[in-house]
Amino acid sequence: MAVEVLHSTVLEAIGAEITAGVLPAGAVLTLEQLQHRFGVSRTVARETMRSLEQLGLLTSRRRVGLVVRPSSDWMVFDPRVIRWRLAGPGRLGQLRSLTELRAAVEPVAAAAAARHAAPDEVDALLAVTARMRALGEAGRLEEFLAADVEFHALLLRAGRNEMFSALTEVVAEVLAGRTRHGLMPSRPRPEALDAHDAVAAAVRSRDPEAAERAMTVITSEIRAALGDLH
Amino acid sequence: MAVEVLHSTVLEAIGAEITAGVLPAGAVLTLEQLQHRFGVSRTVARETMRSLEQLGLLTSRRRVGLVVRPSSDWMVFDPRVIRWRLAGPGRLGQLRSLTELRAAVEPVAAAAAARHAAPDEVDALLAVTARMRALGEAGRLEEFLAADVEFHALLLRAGRNEMFSALTEVVAEVLAGRTRHGLMPSRPRPEALDAHDAVAAAVRSRDPEAAERAMTVITSEIRAALGDLH
DNA sequence: TCTGCCACAAAGATGCGACCTTTGTAACCC
DNA sequence: GGGTTACAAAGGTCGCATCTTTGTGGCAGA
Numbered sequence: 297m298a299v300e301v302l303h304s305t306v307l308e309a310i311g312a313e314i315t316a317g318v319l320p321a322g323a324v325l326t327l328e329q330l331q332h333r334f335g336v337s338r339t340v341a342r343e344t345m346r347s348l349e350q351l352g353l354l355t356s357r358r359r360v361g362l363v364v365r366p367s368s369d370w371m372v373f374d375p376r377v378i379r380w381r382l383a384g385p386g387r388l389g390q391l392r393s394l395t396e397l398r399a400a401v402e403p404v405a406a407a408a409a410a411r412h413a414a415p416d417e418v419d420a421l422l423a424v425t426a427r428m429r430a431l432g433e434a435g436r437l438e439e440f441l442a443a444d445v446e447f448h449a450l451l452l453r454a455g456r457n458e459m460f461s462a463l464t465e466v467v468a469e470v471l472a473g474r475t476r477h478g479l480m481p482s483r484p485r486p487e488a489l490d491a492h493d494a495v496a497a498a499v500r501s502r503d504p505e506a507a508e509r510a511m512t513v514i515t516s517e518i519r520a521a522l523g524d525l526h
Numbered sequence: 527m528a529v530e531v532l533h534s535t536v537l538e539a540i541g542a543e544i545t546a547g548v549l550p551a552g553a554v555l556t557l558e559q560l561q562h563r564f565g566v567s568r569t570v571a572r573e574t575m576r577s578l579e580q581l582g583l584l585t586s587r588r589r590v591g592l593v594v595r596p597s598s599d600w601m602v603f604d605p606r607v608i609r610w611r612l613a614g615p616g617r618l619g620q621l622r623s624l625t626e627l628r629a630a631v632e633p634v635a636a637a638a639a640a641r642h643a644a645p646d647e648v649d650a651l652l653a654v655t656a657r658m659r660a661l662g663e664a665g666r667l668e669e670f671l672a673a674d675v676e677f678h679a680l681l682l683r684a685g686r687n688e689m690f691s692a693l694t695e696v697v698a699e700v701l702a703g704r705t706r707h708g709l710m711p712s713r714p715r716p717e718a719l720d721a722h723d724a725v726a727a728a729v730r731s732r733d734p735e736a737a738e739r740a741m742t743v744i745t746s747e748i749r750a751a752l753g754d755l756h
Numbered sequence: 757t758c759t760g761c762c763a764c765a766a767a768g769a770t771g772c773g774a775c776c777t778t779t780g781t782a783a784c785c786c
Numbered sequence: 787g788g789g790t791t792a793c794a795a796a797g798g799t800c801g802c803a804t805c806t807t808t809g810t811g812g813c814a815g816a
Contacts, residue, residue, distance in 0.1 A: 343573060343576045346533070346573045346576055347576055350577055351580075368688070368691065371604070372689055372692045373603040374603075393690075396634070396687050400631045400634035400635070401630045403630075404626070404630035405630070408626070458598070459602055462602045462603060
Protein backbone atom coordinates (compact mmCIF):
# COMPACT_ATOMS: atom_id res chain seq x y z
CA MET A 297 0.00 0.00 0.00
CA ALA A 298 1.22 3.46 -0.79
CA VAL A 299 1.67 4.48 2.78
CA GLU A 300 3.64 7.63 2.64
CA VAL A 301 1.61 9.99 0.58
CA LEU A 302 -1.01 10.45 3.26
CA HIS A 303 0.20 13.85 4.19
CA SER A 304 0.32 15.14 0.63
CA THR A 305 -3.03 13.60 -0.20
CA VAL A 306 -4.76 15.55 2.50
CA LEU A 307 -2.74 18.62 1.66
CA GLU A 308 -3.74 18.51 -1.98
CA ALA A 309 -7.39 18.04 -1.16
CA ILE A 310 -7.71 20.82 1.37
CA GLY A 311 -5.38 23.14 -0.51
CA ALA A 312 -7.45 22.80 -3.65
CA GLU A 313 -10.67 23.37 -1.75
CA ILE A 314 -9.45 26.52 -0.10
CA THR A 315 -7.93 28.05 -3.21
CA ALA A 316 -11.03 27.18 -5.20
CA GLY A 317 -13.21 28.97 -2.69
CA VAL A 318 -15.09 25.88 -1.59
CA LEU A 319 -13.78 26.68 1.86
CA PRO A 320 -14.14 30.47 2.03
CA ALA A 321 -12.17 32.77 4.28
CA GLY A 322 -13.33 32.41 7.84
CA ALA A 323 -14.40 28.82 7.46
CA VAL A 324 -13.31 26.69 10.37
CA LEU A 325 -11.93 23.18 10.35
CA THR A 326 -10.72 21.10 13.22
CA LEU A 327 -8.03 18.51 13.41
CA GLU A 328 -10.62 15.96 14.36
CA GLN A 329 -12.61 16.66 11.20
CA LEU A 330 -9.52 16.10 9.11
CA GLN A 331 -8.78 12.88 10.96
CA HIS A 332 -12.22 11.49 10.32
CA ARG A 333 -12.68 12.78 6.81
CA PHE A 334 -9.44 11.33 5.52
CA GLY A 335 -9.05 8.53 8.00
CA VAL A 336 -5.66 9.71 9.15
CA SER A 337 -4.08 10.12 12.52
CA ARG A 338 -3.63 13.28 14.45
CA THR A 339 0.04 13.31 13.47
CA VAL A 340 -0.75 13.53 9.78
CA ALA A 341 -3.56 15.99 10.36
CA ARG A 342 -1.20 18.23 12.26
CA GLU A 343 1.50 18.08 9.63
CA THR A 344 -1.01 18.95 6.98
CA MET A 345 -2.22 21.83 9.06
CA ARG A 346 1.32 23.13 9.39
CA SER A 347 1.82 22.91 5.66
CA LEU A 348 -1.37 24.80 4.97
CA GLU A 349 -0.40 27.31 7.60
CA GLN A 350 2.93 27.88 5.86
CA LEU A 351 1.15 28.48 2.60
CA GLY A 352 -0.89 31.14 4.32
CA LEU A 353 -4.10 29.27 3.61
CA LEU A 354 -5.14 29.01 7.24
CA THR A 355 -4.16 29.73 10.80
CA SER A 356 -4.66 27.52 13.77
CA ARG A 357 -6.17 29.03 16.87
CA ARG A 358 -6.68 27.26 20.13
CA ARG A 359 -10.16 26.62 21.24
CA VAL A 360 -11.33 27.67 17.76
CA GLY A 361 -9.76 25.40 15.20
CA LEU A 362 -8.20 25.92 11.82
CA VAL A 363 -9.46 29.14 10.30
CA VAL A 364 -9.26 29.67 6.56
CA ARG A 365 -7.52 32.90 5.70
CA PRO A 366 -8.49 35.42 3.02
CA SER A 367 -6.81 35.10 -0.33
CA SER A 368 -4.78 38.21 0.31
CA ASP A 369 -2.78 36.22 2.85
CA TRP A 370 -1.96 33.31 0.57
CA MET A 371 1.59 32.71 -0.54
CA VAL A 372 0.72 33.16 -4.17
CA PHE A 373 4.29 32.60 -5.24
CA ASP A 374 4.25 29.01 -4.08
CA PRO A 375 4.09 26.68 -7.09
CA ARG A 376 1.46 24.54 -5.43
CA VAL A 377 -0.83 27.46 -4.80
CA ILE A 378 -0.33 28.58 -8.37
CA ARG A 379 -1.18 25.14 -9.69
CA TRP A 380 -4.30 24.88 -7.56
CA ARG A 381 -5.51 28.27 -8.65
CA LEU A 382 -4.82 27.57 -12.29
CA ALA A 383 -6.91 24.44 -11.95
CA GLY A 384 -9.77 26.19 -10.21
CA PRO A 385 -12.42 28.75 -11.09
CA GLY A 386 -10.12 31.76 -10.71
CA ARG A 387 -7.98 30.42 -13.53
CA LEU A 388 -8.21 33.36 -15.89
CA GLY A 389 -7.62 35.99 -13.27
CA GLN A 390 -4.65 34.04 -12.01
CA LEU A 391 -3.23 33.72 -15.48
CA ARG A 392 -3.60 37.44 -15.94
CA SER A 393 -1.79 38.28 -12.71
CA LEU A 394 1.02 35.93 -13.51
CA THR A 395 1.34 37.29 -17.01
CA GLU A 396 1.59 40.80 -15.68
CA LEU A 397 4.30 39.64 -13.33
CA ARG A 398 6.15 38.02 -16.19
CA ALA A 399 5.80 41.18 -18.23
CA ALA A 400 7.51 43.06 -15.43
CA VAL A 401 10.28 40.63 -14.64
CA GLU A 402 11.28 38.85 -17.80
CA PRO A 403 12.51 41.85 -19.77
CA VAL A 404 14.73 42.87 -16.88
CA ALA A 405 15.85 39.28 -16.49
CA ALA A 406 16.70 39.15 -20.18
CA ALA A 407 18.84 42.24 -19.79
CA ALA A 408 20.58 40.63 -16.82
CA ALA A 409 21.14 37.50 -18.86
CA ALA A 410 22.77 39.55 -21.60
CA ARG A 411 25.18 40.84 -19.00
CA HIS A 412 25.95 37.67 -17.10
CA ALA A 413 25.27 34.60 -19.22
CA ALA A 414 28.12 32.10 -19.46
CA PRO A 415 29.21 31.01 -22.95
CA ASP A 416 27.63 27.59 -22.65
CA GLU A 417 24.39 29.18 -21.54
CA VAL A 418 24.41 31.31 -24.67
CA ASP A 419 24.93 28.20 -26.75
CA ALA A 420 22.10 26.42 -25.00
CA LEU A 421 19.83 29.41 -25.53
CA LEU A 422 20.54 29.48 -29.26
CA ALA A 423 20.02 25.75 -29.52
CA VAL A 424 16.66 25.96 -27.81
CA THR A 425 15.37 28.75 -30.01
CA ALA A 426 16.29 26.68 -33.06
CA ARG A 427 14.45 23.74 -31.57
CA MET A 428 11.45 25.90 -30.79
CA ARG A 429 11.24 27.03 -34.37
CA ALA A 430 11.45 23.51 -35.74
CA LEU A 431 8.89 22.12 -33.33
CA GLY A 432 6.62 25.11 -33.69
CA GLU A 433 6.55 24.97 -37.45
CA ALA A 434 5.92 21.25 -37.26
CA GLY A 435 2.95 21.90 -35.02
CA ARG A 436 4.24 19.63 -32.27
CA LEU A 437 2.76 21.67 -29.47
CA GLU A 438 3.59 19.36 -26.61
CA GLU A 439 7.30 19.40 -27.34
CA PHE A 440 7.20 23.05 -28.27
CA LEU A 441 5.87 23.80 -24.81
CA ALA A 442 8.76 21.93 -23.22
CA ALA A 443 11.27 23.85 -25.30
CA ASP A 444 9.56 27.12 -24.50
CA VAL A 445 9.74 26.37 -20.80
CA GLU A 446 13.39 25.51 -21.17
CA PHE A 447 14.10 28.74 -23.00
CA HIS A 448 12.61 30.86 -20.25
CA ALA A 449 14.22 28.78 -17.54
CA LEU A 450 17.63 29.18 -19.14
CA LEU A 451 17.15 32.88 -19.48
CA LEU A 452 16.00 33.38 -15.92
CA ARG A 453 18.91 31.38 -14.60
CA ALA A 454 21.46 33.13 -16.79
CA GLY A 455 20.73 36.45 -15.12
CA ARG A 456 22.55 35.30 -11.98
CA ASN A 457 19.79 36.45 -9.73
CA GLU A 458 18.30 33.86 -7.45
CA MET A 459 14.98 35.67 -7.25
CA PHE A 460 14.61 35.59 -11.00
CA SER A 461 15.71 31.97 -11.11
CA ALA A 462 13.10 31.12 -8.53
CA LEU A 463 10.43 32.32 -10.92
CA THR A 464 11.24 29.48 -13.28
CA GLU A 465 8.53 27.31 -11.83
CA VAL A 466 6.06 30.15 -12.01
CA VAL A 467 6.73 30.75 -15.67
CA ALA A 468 6.56 27.04 -16.36
CA GLU A 469 3.17 26.84 -14.72
CA VAL A 470 1.93 29.78 -16.74
CA LEU A 471 3.12 28.36 -20.02
CA ALA A 472 1.73 24.93 -19.23
CA GLY A 473 -1.52 26.42 -18.00
CA ARG A 474 -1.89 28.47 -21.15
CA THR A 475 -1.45 25.44 -23.36
CA ARG A 476 -3.59 23.20 -21.19
CA HIS A 477 -6.45 25.63 -21.13
CA GLY A 478 -6.49 26.26 -24.84
CA LEU A 479 -5.18 29.78 -24.83
CA MET A 480 -2.49 29.00 -27.37
CA PRO A 481 -2.81 29.13 -31.13
CA SER A 482 -2.60 25.72 -32.76
CA ARG A 483 0.71 26.79 -34.17
CA PRO A 484 3.02 29.41 -32.62
CA ARG A 485 2.99 32.69 -34.45
CA PRO A 486 6.10 33.51 -36.50
CA GLU A 487 6.44 36.83 -34.72
CA ALA A 488 6.75 35.02 -31.42
CA LEU A 489 9.44 32.74 -32.79
CA ASP A 490 11.30 35.71 -34.21
CA ALA A 491 11.15 37.50 -30.88
CA HIS A 492 12.64 34.50 -29.09
CA ASP A 493 15.43 34.43 -31.64
CA ALA A 494 16.00 38.13 -31.12
CA VAL A 495 16.35 37.67 -27.37
CA ALA A 496 18.89 34.90 -27.82
CA ALA A 497 20.80 36.94 -30.37
CA ALA A 498 20.89 39.95 -28.06
CA VAL A 499 22.20 37.80 -25.23
CA ARG A 500 24.89 36.43 -27.51
CA SER A 501 25.97 39.91 -28.53
CA ARG A 502 25.87 41.05 -24.90
CA ASP A 503 23.33 43.76 -25.57
CA PRO A 504 21.12 44.19 -22.50
CA GLU A 505 18.91 46.89 -23.99
CA ALA A 506 18.16 44.86 -27.10
CA ALA A 507 17.44 41.78 -24.99
CA GLU A 508 15.05 43.77 -22.85
CA ARG A 509 13.28 45.18 -25.87
CA ALA A 510 12.96 41.81 -27.56
CA MET A 511 11.61 40.20 -24.43
CA THR A 512 9.12 43.03 -24.06
CA VAL A 513 7.80 42.10 -27.48
CA ILE A 514 7.13 38.58 -26.24
CA THR A 515 5.49 39.56 -23.00
CA SER A 516 3.33 42.31 -24.42
CA GLU A 517 2.12 39.95 -27.11
CA ILE A 518 1.07 37.51 -24.45
CA ARG A 519 -0.66 40.26 -22.53
CA ALA A 520 -2.57 41.17 -25.64
CA ALA A 521 -3.54 37.55 -26.19
CA LEU A 522 -5.07 37.52 -22.73
CA GLY A 523 -7.23 40.48 -23.55
CA ASP A 524 -5.50 42.62 -21.01
CA LEU A 525 -6.62 46.23 -21.15
CA HIS A 526 -3.00 47.21 -21.14
CA MET B 527 5.67 28.96 30.33
CA ALA B 528 5.45 29.83 26.68
CA VAL B 529 4.76 26.33 25.54
CA GLU B 530 3.60 26.70 22.02
CA VAL B 531 6.51 28.33 20.34
CA LEU B 532 8.47 25.12 20.37
CA HIS B 533 7.83 24.46 16.74
CA SER B 534 8.81 27.92 15.62
CA THR B 535 11.83 27.98 17.89
CA VAL B 536 13.30 24.93 16.25
CA LEU B 537 12.26 26.17 12.85
CA GLU B 538 13.98 29.49 13.33
CA ALA B 539 17.15 27.88 14.58
CA ILE B 540 17.54 25.31 11.85
CA GLY B 541 16.27 27.64 9.14
CA ALA B 542 18.84 30.24 10.08
CA GLU B 543 21.62 27.67 10.17
CA ILE B 544 20.82 26.31 6.75
CA THR B 545 20.41 29.66 5.06
CA ALA B 546 23.58 30.92 6.70
CA GLY B 547 25.51 27.99 5.34
CA VAL B 548 26.34 26.52 8.73
CA LEU B 549 24.54 23.45 7.49
CA PRO B 550 25.72 23.16 3.90
CA ALA B 551 23.90 21.39 1.11
CA GLY B 552 24.12 17.67 1.57
CA ALA B 553 24.40 17.84 5.35
CA VAL B 554 22.24 15.29 7.06
CA LEU B 555 20.13 15.66 10.17
CA THR B 556 17.88 13.15 11.84
CA LEU B 557 14.68 13.61 13.73
CA GLU B 558 16.32 12.14 16.79
CA GLN B 559 19.07 14.72 16.66
CA LEU B 560 16.46 17.47 16.59
CA GLN B 561 14.61 15.88 19.47
CA HIS B 562 17.69 15.75 21.63
CA ARG B 563 19.20 19.03 20.63
CA PHE B 564 16.07 21.02 21.36
CA GLY B 565 14.50 18.73 23.88
CA VAL B 566 11.32 18.39 21.93
CA SER B 567 9.11 15.49 21.03
CA ARG B 568 9.04 13.65 17.77
CA THR B 569 5.82 15.42 16.88
CA VAL B 570 7.44 18.83 17.02
CA ALA B 571 10.53 17.59 15.23
CA ARG B 572 8.39 16.21 12.43
CA GLU B 573 6.33 19.36 12.04
CA THR B 574 9.49 21.40 11.89
CA MET B 575 10.88 19.06 9.28
CA ARG B 576 7.75 19.50 7.20
CA SER B 577 8.04 23.25 7.45
CA LEU B 578 11.65 23.20 6.37
CA GLU B 579 10.75 20.82 3.59
CA GLN B 580 8.09 23.24 2.36
CA LEU B 581 10.62 26.01 2.31
CA GLY B 582 12.80 23.86 0.12
CA LEU B 583 15.57 23.87 2.70
CA LEU B 584 15.71 20.10 3.04
CA THR B 585 14.19 16.83 1.97
CA SER B 586 13.51 13.85 4.14
CA ARG B 587 14.62 10.48 2.91
CA ARG B 588 14.03 7.20 4.64
CA ARG B 589 16.94 5.38 6.02
CA VAL B 590 19.03 8.50 5.42
CA GLY B 591 17.54 11.37 7.33
CA LEU B 592 16.91 15.01 6.58
CA VAL B 593 19.18 16.17 3.78
CA VAL B 594 19.92 19.85 3.36
CA ARG B 595 19.19 21.04 -0.16
CA PRO B 596 21.28 23.43 -2.26
CA SER B 597 20.34 27.07 -2.18
CA SER B 598 18.99 26.87 -5.72
CA ASP B 599 16.08 24.86 -4.35
CA TRP B 600 15.13 27.27 -1.59
CA MET B 601 11.86 29.14 -1.77
CA VAL B 602 13.55 32.48 -1.83
CA PHE B 603 10.27 34.34 -2.01
CA ASP B 604 9.25 33.21 1.43
CA PRO B 605 9.52 36.10 3.87
CA ARG B 606 11.15 33.90 6.46
CA VAL B 607 13.86 32.76 4.10
CA ILE B 608 14.43 36.35 3.09
CA ARG B 609 14.72 37.44 6.70
CA TRP B 610 17.17 34.68 7.54
CA ARG B 611 19.33 35.46 4.58
CA LEU B 612 19.29 39.15 5.29
CA ALA B 613 20.48 38.38 8.81
CA GLY B 614 23.23 36.04 7.67
CA PRO B 615 26.52 36.29 5.81
CA GLY B 616 24.94 36.44 2.36
CA ARG B 617 23.22 39.66 3.34
CA LEU B 618 24.62 41.91 0.68
CA GLY B 619 24.06 39.51 -2.18
CA GLN B 620 20.53 38.93 -1.01
CA LEU B 621 19.86 42.62 -0.79
CA ARG B 622 21.18 43.03 -4.30
CA SER B 623 18.95 40.30 -5.72
CA LEU B 624 15.92 41.69 -4.01
CA THR B 625 16.69 45.17 -5.15
CA GLU B 626 16.97 43.99 -8.72
CA LEU B 627 13.60 42.31 -8.32
CA ARG B 628 12.11 45.49 -6.97
CA ALA B 629 13.62 47.44 -9.82
CA ALA B 630 11.81 45.15 -12.21
CA VAL B 631 8.45 44.99 -10.51
CA GLU B 632 7.79 48.25 -8.76
CA PRO B 633 7.76 50.52 -11.82
CA VAL B 634 5.26 48.24 -13.52
CA ALA B 635 3.27 48.05 -10.29
CA ALA B 636 3.26 51.83 -10.09
CA ALA B 637 1.85 52.02 -13.61
CA ALA B 638 -0.81 49.49 -12.65
CA ALA B 639 -1.63 51.54 -9.58
CA ALA B 640 -2.10 54.62 -11.74
CA ARG B 641 -4.66 52.66 -13.73
CA HIS B 642 -6.53 50.92 -10.96
CA ALA B 643 -6.13 52.78 -7.67
CA ALA B 644 -9.36 53.61 -5.87
CA PRO B 645 -9.89 57.23 -4.80
CA ASP B 646 -9.28 56.50 -1.14
CA GLU B 647 -6.07 54.71 -2.03
CA VAL B 648 -4.89 57.80 -3.87
CA ASP B 649 -5.67 59.88 -0.81
CA ALA B 650 -3.80 57.48 1.42
CA LEU B 651 -0.83 57.52 -0.91
CA LEU B 652 -0.67 61.31 -0.87
CA ALA B 653 -1.01 61.37 2.89
CA VAL B 654 1.84 58.92 3.33
CA THR B 655 4.21 60.83 1.10
CA ALA B 656 3.52 63.95 3.12
CA ARG B 657 4.22 62.01 6.29
CA MET B 658 7.41 60.60 4.82
CA ARG B 659 8.66 64.06 4.06
CA ALA B 660 7.94 65.34 7.53
CA LEU B 661 9.48 62.38 9.27
CA GLY B 662 12.43 62.27 6.92
CA GLU B 663 13.30 65.90 7.36
CA ALA B 664 12.97 65.49 11.11
CA GLY B 665 15.41 62.63 10.99
CA ARG B 666 13.02 60.21 12.67
CA LEU B 667 14.30 57.18 10.81
CA GLU B 668 12.32 54.55 12.64
CA GLU B 669 8.99 56.14 11.81
CA PHE B 670 10.18 57.10 8.35
CA LEU B 671 10.87 53.45 7.66
CA ALA B 672 7.33 52.54 8.69
CA ALA B 673 5.89 55.19 6.41
CA ASP B 674 8.10 54.11 3.55
CA VAL B 675 6.94 50.53 3.95
CA GLU B 676 3.36 51.72 4.00
CA PHE B 677 3.88 53.73 0.84
CA HIS B 678 5.18 50.77 -1.11
CA ALA B 679 2.56 48.46 0.35
CA LEU B 680 -0.21 50.82 -0.69
CA LEU B 681 1.19 51.13 -4.15
CA LEU B 682 1.64 47.40 -4.65
CA ARG B 683 -1.89 46.75 -3.46
CA ALA B 684 -3.42 49.51 -5.57
CA GLY B 685 -2.31 47.78 -8.75
CA ARG B 686 -4.99 45.13 -8.28
CA ASN B 687 -2.58 42.32 -8.93
CA GLU B 688 -2.28 39.73 -6.21
CA MET B 689 1.25 38.79 -7.26
CA PHE B 690 2.40 42.36 -6.83
CA SER B 691 0.53 42.65 -3.56
CA ALA B 692 2.24 39.54 -2.33
CA LEU B 693 5.58 41.26 -2.73
CA THR B 694 4.64 43.68 0.02
CA GLU B 695 6.38 41.62 2.63
CA VAL B 696 9.43 41.25 0.43
CA VAL B 697 9.74 44.98 -0.02
CA ALA B 698 9.14 45.52 3.68
CA GLU B 699 11.95 43.13 4.52
CA VAL B 700 14.28 44.86 2.10
CA LEU B 701 13.52 48.29 3.47
CA ALA B 702 13.82 47.12 7.06
CA GLY B 703 16.97 45.19 6.28
CA ARG B 704 18.52 48.19 4.64
CA THR B 705 17.86 50.36 7.66
CA ARG B 706 18.81 47.70 10.16
CA HIS B 707 22.10 47.00 8.49
CA GLY B 708 23.13 50.60 8.18
CA LEU B 709 22.77 50.99 4.46
CA MET B 710 20.59 54.05 4.75
CA PRO B 711 21.75 57.65 4.99
CA SER B 712 21.09 59.20 8.38
CA ARG B 713 18.52 61.37 6.68
CA PRO B 714 16.60 60.48 3.49
CA ARG B 715 17.85 62.31 0.43
CA PRO B 716 15.57 65.06 -0.89
CA GLU B 717 15.65 63.49 -4.35
CA ALA B 718 14.15 60.32 -2.93
CA LEU B 719 11.38 62.25 -1.22
CA ASP B 720 10.66 64.14 -4.42
CA ALA B 721 10.48 60.90 -6.39
CA HIS B 722 7.96 59.45 -3.96
CA ASP B 723 5.88 62.56 -4.33
CA ALA B 724 6.09 62.27 -8.10
CA VAL B 725 4.82 58.69 -8.01
CA ALA B 726 1.87 59.66 -5.86
CA ALA B 727 1.11 62.63 -8.10
CA ALA B 728 1.21 60.46 -11.21
CA VAL B 729 -1.16 57.98 -9.63
CA ARG B 730 -3.51 60.79 -8.73
CA SER B 731 -3.50 62.11 -12.29
CA ARG B 732 -3.92 58.59 -13.64
CA ASP B 733 -0.74 58.71 -15.65
CA PRO B 734 0.77 55.21 -15.81
CA GLU B 735 3.82 56.19 -17.82
CA ALA B 736 4.72 59.01 -15.44
CA ALA B 737 4.21 56.72 -12.46
CA GLU B 738 6.48 54.13 -14.00
CA ARG B 739 9.16 56.70 -14.76
CA ALA B 740 9.03 58.17 -11.28
CA MET B 741 9.25 54.78 -9.64
CA THR B 742 12.18 53.91 -11.86
CA VAL B 743 13.97 56.91 -10.42
CA ILE B 744 13.51 55.49 -6.93
CA THR B 745 14.58 51.96 -7.75
CA SER B 746 17.57 52.92 -9.86
CA GLU B 747 18.76 55.20 -7.12
CA ILE B 748 18.61 52.34 -4.70
CA ARG B 749 20.47 50.14 -7.13
CA ALA B 750 23.16 52.73 -7.39
CA ALA B 751 23.37 52.98 -3.60
CA LEU B 752 24.07 49.27 -3.48
CA GLY B 753 26.97 49.64 -5.86
CA ASP B 754 25.26 47.60 -8.48
CA LEU B 755 27.23 47.51 -11.72
CA HIS B 756 24.01 48.28 -13.52
C1' DT C 757 39.04 -12.12 -6.29
C1' DC C 758 34.95 -10.32 -8.22
C1' DT C 759 29.96 -10.22 -8.65
C1' DG C 760 25.42 -10.57 -7.26
C1' DC C 761 21.89 -11.61 -4.04
C1' DC C 762 19.91 -11.43 0.62
C1' DA C 763 19.22 -10.40 5.31
C1' DC C 764 19.60 -6.86 8.70
C1' DA C 765 19.17 -2.56 10.60
C1' DA C 766 18.62 2.43 10.43
C1' DA C 767 15.56 6.14 9.97
C1' DG C 768 11.50 8.08 8.38
C1' DA C 769 6.06 7.46 8.14
C1' DT C 770 2.03 6.67 10.59
C1' DG C 771 -0.82 5.77 14.43
C1' DC C 772 -2.63 6.11 19.43
C1' DG C 773 -3.86 7.88 23.49
C1' DA C 774 -2.65 10.66 27.22
C1' DC C 775 -2.02 15.14 29.42
C1' DC C 776 -1.09 20.29 29.23
C1' DT C 777 -2.30 25.08 27.93
C1' DT C 778 -4.90 28.54 26.10
C1' DT C 779 -9.11 30.80 25.43
C1' DG C 780 -14.08 31.46 24.12
C1' DT C 781 -18.22 31.48 26.56
C1' DA C 782 -21.67 31.26 29.58
C1' DA C 783 -23.15 31.09 34.20
C1' DC C 784 -22.86 33.70 38.38
C1' DC C 785 -22.29 37.26 41.66
C1' DC C 786 -22.15 42.02 43.04
C1' DG D 787 -25.76 45.70 33.78
C1' DG D 788 -21.05 44.80 34.21
C1' DG D 789 -17.31 42.34 35.72
C1' DT D 790 -15.53 37.85 37.36
C1' DT D 791 -14.98 33.07 37.43
C1' DA D 792 -15.43 28.30 36.21
C1' DC D 793 -15.96 25.05 32.55
C1' DA D 794 -14.98 22.96 28.36
C1' DA D 795 -13.37 22.82 23.65
C1' DA D 796 -9.59 22.55 20.64
C1' DG D 797 -4.97 22.97 19.63
C1' DG D 798 0.00 21.88 21.56
C1' DT D 799 3.16 18.49 23.22
C1' DC D 800 4.69 14.07 24.53
C1' DG D 801 6.18 9.14 24.41
C1' DC D 802 5.94 5.01 22.52
C1' DA D 803 4.65 1.42 19.33
C1' DT D 804 4.45 -0.44 14.69
C1' DC D 805 5.12 -0.34 9.70
C1' DT D 806 7.76 0.61 5.46
C1' DT D 807 11.45 1.76 2.81
C1' DT D 808 16.14 1.45 1.66
C1' DG D 809 21.29 1.65 2.28
C1' DT D 810 24.83 -1.55 3.33
C1' DG D 811 27.55 -5.18 4.58
C1' DG D 812 28.16 -10.01 4.44
C1' DC D 813 27.77 -14.40 2.36
C1' DA D 814 27.77 -17.52 -1.48
C1' DG D 815 28.79 -18.74 -6.04
C1' DA D 816 31.45 -18.14 -10.35
